Structure formats: structure tokens, C-alpha cells
Amino acid sequence: MLLRHTPKEITERKALVINPAKTCQPIGAMYASLGINGCLPHSHGSQGCCAYHRSTLTRHYKEPISAATSSFTEGASVFGGQANLLQAIENIFTVYEPEIIAIHTTCLSETIGDDLKQIALKAEAEGKIPKGKHIIGAPTPSYVGSHVTGFSNMVKAMAGMATPTGKKNGKVNIIPGWVEPSDMRELKRLAEMIGVDYTLFPDTSGVLDGPLSGEYTMFPKGGVTVPELKGCGDAIGTLALGEWCSADAARWLDSKCKVPCSVLDMPFGLKATDRFIDALRTVAGTTVPDEVTYERGQLVDLISDMHQYFYHKRVALAGDPDQLISMVEFLTSIDMIPAYVITGTPGKKFETRIKELTKDVPCEVKVKAWGDMFLLHQWIKNEPVDLLIGNTYCKYIARDEDIPLVRWGFPILDRQGHQYFPTVGYKGGLRLLEKILGALLDRKDRDDPERTFELVM
Numbered sequence: 001m002l003l004r005h006t007p008k009e010i011t012e013r014k015a016l017v018i019n020p021a022k023t024c025q026p027i028g029a030m031y032a033s034l035g036i037n038g039c040l041p042h043s044h045g046s047q048g049c050c051a052y053h054r055s056t057l058t059r060h061y062k063e064p065i066s067a068a069t070s071s072f073t074e075g076a077s078v079f080g081g082q083a084n085l086l087q088a089i090e091n092i093f094t095v096y097e098p099e100i101i102a103i104h105t106t107c108l109s110e111t112i113g114d115d116l117k118q119i120a121l122k123a124e125a126e127g128k129i130p131k132g133k134h135i136i137g138a139p140t141p142s143y144v145g146s147h148v149t150g151f152s153n154m155v156k157a158m159a160g161m162a163t164p165t166g167k168k169n170g171k172v173n174i175i176p177g178w179v180e181p182s183d184m185r186e187l188k189r190l191a192e193m194i195g196v197d198y199t200l201f202p203d204t205s206g207v208l209d210g211p212l213s214g215e216y217t218m219f220p221k222g223g224v225t226v227p228e229l230k231g232c233g234d235a236i237g238t239l240a241l242g243e244w245c246s247a248d249a250a251r252w253l254d255s256k257c258k259v260p261c262s263v264l265d266m267p268f269g270l271k272a273t274d275r276f277i278d279a280l281r282t283v284a285g286t287t288v289p290d291e292v293t294y295e296r297g298q299l300v301d302l303i304s305d306m307h308q309y310f311y312h313k314r315v316a317l318a319g320d321p322d323q324l325i326s327m328v329e330f331l332t333s334i335d336m337i338p339a340y341v342i343t344g345t346p347g348k349k350f351e352t353r354i355k356e357l358t359k360d361v362p363c364e365v366k367v368k369a370w371g372d373m374f375l376l377h378q379w380i381k382n383e384p385v386d387l388l389i390g391n392t393y394c395k396y397i398a399r400d401e402d403i404p405l406v407r408w409g410f411p412i413l414d415r416q417g418h419q420y421f422p423t424v425g426y427k428g429g430l431r432l433l434e435k436i437l438g439a440l441l442d443r444k445d446r447d448d449p450e451r452t453f454e455l456v457m
Contacts, residue, residue, distance in 0.1 A: 018374035019393065021318045022344025023411075024142035025150030027053045028178065029104035030067055032154035035184075035202020037223035038099030040092055041067040044085055044114065044137075045106025060411040061181075061208040061419050066218065068092050068101075072108055080112050085119050089135065090128040096218065099226055103137040104154060110141035134226060136161060146345040147410070148244050148320050151178050158201055159249035161226070164233030164257045171231065172283050173238035173253065174200045177245035177266055177322050178410065179424060181209040181222075186422035187241075187267070190277065193292055196284040199228045199235065209419045233257035237283040241266045241276070242322030244345060266322050267424045268432070269330025270299060276425075295426040302433055303334050309440055312362075316340040316397075318376055318390035319409035321350045321369070327389065327408075329357050330429070336387075337361055340379045342371040373397065387439060404439035408432075 026043060030053050033041035043050035050069035057065045070076070070084040085103070092101055103116055116137035123129055138153040155175060174191065176184050185205040191198045206222020232238075232253060238261040240250035250261035262283070267276040274296070281288050303310075314337045317324055321343050328338045338361070341354050350369045358365040366379055377397045380388075388398050391409040398405035407415050408423065422428040 013375075017372045020344045020372050021342050021376070021390075022146035022148075022320075023056065024053075025140035025145055025147060025153070026104050026106055026142065027056055028147035028149065028151030029102070029138055029140045029154040030054070030065070030150075031057060031147075031178065031204070032151045032158070032202045033102035033104070034065070034207050035204045035223050036100055036102065036158065036229070037221070037225045038219045039102050039223065040096055040098040040100075040219075042088065042092065042101050042103045043067055043069045043106060044081060044103055044109045044116070045070060046072040046108060049106045049108070056411060059413045062416070063208045063210070063419075064216075068096075070109070077108060077112070081109050081114050082119050082122070085114070086123055086126070086128060089123045093128070093130050093133055098133070098219065100134040100136065102154060102157070103135065104140040104150065105138075106140070107142045110139060134161070146320075148178060148322070148345045152245050152248050155202060155246065156249040156252055158224075158229055159232060159252050161229040162233030162253060162257050162259075163230045164259075167234060168236050169231055169234040171197045171199050171235045172280070173232050173235045173250070173259065174198050175238065175240045175246035175249055176200060176202075177240075177242035178320060179241075179266065179323075180422065181205040181207065181419050182422040183424040183428065185209070186425045186428060190292065190425055191280060193289055194277070194280050194284070195286045195289075196280050199232055200224065201229060201232070233259060235259050237261065239264060239276070239279055239283065243325075243349070244321045244347070246322075265329070266326045267428075268323065268326035269333065269429050270296070270303070270426075271329055271333055272326045273425050273429065292426075299426045299429045299433075302430060306433070306437055307334065309437060309444075310334045310336050312337055313387060313440065314339045314363075314385040315387045315389060316342075316376060316380055316385045316403075317388075318342045318371075318373065318394055321345050321347060323409060325350070325353055325357070328354055330432070332358060332361060334433075337363060337365075339363065339365060339383070339385055340376055341365065341367040342373070342376045343369050344372065346370040377401075386443075387436065389436075404443045406435045406439050408435075 030041045047069050054065045054067050070081050070088050076084050120135045136157040138157040140150040181204040184203050201224040203224045207220045238250040240246035240263045247263045253259040254261045265272040267273040331338050347369050351367050354367040388403045389406045392413045412418050423432050
């Protein structure tokens with residue numbers, strides 16, 4: 001049972017995490033891997049780890065997630081998993097015939113000290129990798145960082161496939177960060193409207209939001225292709241959306257392939273989308289068409305029309321750093337108050353950025369990196385909020401405190417639509433506001449005394 005405590009008593013808890021606001025690295029790495037065309041993710045560890053990662057992604061996207069595993073037993077746990085991985089590589093290419101295998105480690109293989117690069121070289125020397133096929137790998141121990149860290153590590157491994165020729169191809173690399181397939185599709189639509197030739201990676205659109213055709217396809221048509229990844233080193237620039245998810249890969253391309261990069265916030269809301277559109281226009285040397293300006297005007301119109309319902313509503317948020325930063329900026333721009341902000345991913349820079357974005361908010365804003373749901377619940381108990389924004393696990397707080405909940409982020413296990421309806425860009429901003437307004441107005445209608453009288457009559 002949660003009790004009222006002073007802020008000092010709350011912040012003193014350091015050695016215990018209760019209901020963490022994150023999950024483990026391999027889930028992020030597996031999701032990123034699914035954004036490569038013809039890729040089979042491979043979990044270098046036990047079958048149980050792989051089953052958990054697959055089931056979590058399957059429950060969120062409502063799509064069958066295919067992945068292989070090294071199937072560690074007691075022997076591999078003691079002596080190392082090299083033999084298991086070598087056999088797995090041979091079996092996968094023989095049976096499933098993927099274009100590429102994306103290997104991520106688990107706690108067990110990391111603790112043992114398996115060297116993915118050395119094992120991959122050995123597999124190549126032994127002829128276990130067919131000609132024209134590829135292997136990439138990323139270290140993703142679950143006891144470091146979060147699923148966001150695992151996503152970033154795998155995206156950096158994807159960038160490592162770049163093979164610059166010294167001749168620019170005129171493309172712009174767009175690294176979208178951890179967003180939904182619908183969001184990646186929206187980013188591509190905006191780039192195409194502006195006339196930008198791009199390579200977006202990873203790209204899970206067409207992979208995790210496909211139609212029901214009546215036939216099972218092991219490798220859907222969507223995803224960035226291997227040739228496109230190799231060509232990233234010849235791009236004219238890179239736009240990395242999110243410091244935590246995308247910046248490492250972009251900076252690697254900058255330092256190794258001399259592809260200049262810009263690290264932007266994820267384009268949630270008005271201001272962040274404005275910066276993304278302007279960056280696209282600048283790097284590609286194009287102009288913004290009237291259609292994009294029209295969509296922006298629609299978002300501004302909705303904000304103006306419904307401002308009285310947003311004004312000074314207190315909001316609690318839980319999620320991943322990159323998403324939260326843009327969402328907090330969006331909420332403050334429409335005069336809502338992000339009173340409590342929690343992420344399970346460590347990083348003091350996150351807290352500093354949130355404080356900067358909320359410096360003009362007319363009340364104290366509490367923010368915690370490496371926080372947990374218990375802390376968020378305690379803050380809400382001490383001083384309630386009008387709205388809660390977060391993933392499925394926030395519903396327990398919403399029920400206990402009778403607060404409207406807008407499901408947003410990862411994972412969402414008990415609602416549909418997130419893989420089909422974008423929340424990035426101007427169109428996505430309309431979707432976000434529609435969800436926020438729906439939650440607030442439903443609560444207003446329920447609490448309206450005249451409405452209660454009508455129901456009784």
C-alpha cells in the first residue's frame with residue numbers, strides 16, 4: 001500500500017527498483033533488427049530469453065516475431081557459447097535463407113565474455129556464411145541501460161555496414177529512433193513530400209504493420225535493404241532523431257565516413273516537427289511545399305480551438321528519454337504542465353534537458369532518470385494530476401488514482417492502433433491531441449453534475 005511521504009523520504013530510495021519503467025536491451029536490439037529487409041534476429045543466449053523478447057514484441061505489435069537463439073545449456077553457460085553460435089549461423093542460412101543475421105547478446109553470454117566479432121570472423125573463415133550474405137552483431141547486456149540502449153547499439157551496428165566509395169549519392173540518412181512502424185511510414189511520407197531522397201534505417205514499416213493476405217511470409221517486403229545500408233557512407237548528411245536512440249550511429253557515420261550529422265529531437269508535436277522539416281529542407285536543398293504548410297496549419301488550428309481544455313492541466317508522464325523530451329516540449333507549448341516525468345533509462349542529461357524545457361512552468365516539475373513506476377505513483381498520491389501519459393503498465397496507477405490515461409510509448413499490450421496511426425509529424429500531432437482531448441473530455445463529462453442528473457433521471 002502506498003502512503004504519503006515527504007519528497008526527501010522518496011528520493012532516498014537508491015538500492016531498490018520497484019516496477020521499473022523500462023525493459024531489457026535485447027528487446028530494443030531485436031526490434032531494430034526487424035527493420036532490415038530479409039533479416040533474422042538472433043539471440044545469443046538461452047531459449048527463455050529469446051522467448052520473452054519475442055513475446056513482448058508480438059504482444060505489442062500483434063504480429064508474429066521470428067527470431068533464432070543459440071539455445072544455451074549448462075555446458076555453454078560454463079565454457080562459452082561459440083560452438084552454439086557457429087552451429088546456429090550454419091543452420092539459419094541453410095534452413096531459413098535470410099539476407100542477413102543480426103546477433104545480439106544476452107546477460108549470460110556477456111557475463112561469460114563471448115566475443116561476437118571474433119566468432120563472426122571464425123564463421124566466415126569456416127565457410128558458414130554463404131557468399132552475398134551478411135552478419136552484424138551488437139553487445140546488449142540487460143544489466144546495463146535499457147531497451148533504448150539495445151536499440152541504439154544495434155542501429156550503430158547497422159551503420160557499421162556502410163562502405164563509402166568516395167562519391168556522394170545525394171541521399172539523406174534518416175535514423176528515426178524507436179518509433180512505431182506507422183511513424184516511420186509518416187517520416188518517409190514527409191520526406192517524399194519535400195522531395196528528399198533518403199535512406200531510413202531501421203524501417204519497420206511494411207514489416208510489423210502489414211496486411212492479412214492469407215499467406216505467411218518469413219521475410220516481409222518492408223525494411224531497409226542491405227545495399228541501402230552499405231550506401232549510407234556516401235550520403236550527403238544524416239538526421240538522427242533522438243539523442244539516446246539514434247545519435248551514436250549518426251556520429252559513427254560522421255567520424256568514419258565523413259557524413260555530417262545533425263541530432264534532432266523526435267518530431268512529436270509542433271516545434272520538434274518544425275525543426276525536422278527545416279533540417280530536411282536544408283540538408284537536401286529543397287523547399288517546403290504548401291501541402292506540408294497546410295498540415296501544420298491544421299495542427300495549429302486544433303491547438304487554438306481547444307486551448308481552454310489544455311490550459312494548466314497537470315500531466316504525469318512515463319516512457320523513454322527521446323520520446324519524453326519531445327512530448328514535454330509539446331505539452332508546455334500548449335500550456336499544459338508536465339508535473340512528473342519518469343524514465344527507466346539512466347542519464348543525467350535527460351533530467352537537465354527536461355528542466356530546461358520546463359523552466360517557465362509555474363510550478364515545480366519533478367523528473368527522474370532511472371526512475372520507476374512506484375516513485376511516479378507516490379508523487380501522484382502526494383499531489384494528484386489531471387492526466388497520465390505512458391505505456392500499458394501505467395493503467396494500474398490510473399485505476400488506483402482514478403486518472404485518465406493516454407496510452408503512448410512501449411509496450412502497449414491492451415490497445416490497438418499504435419502500429420497503424422502515427423503520432424510523429426503534424427498529422428501525428430493531431431492524433432496525439434485527439435487522444436488527450438478524448439481522455440480529458442470524457443473525464444469532464446463524467447464529473448459534470450448536470451450530466452450526472454441526466455443519467456439518474
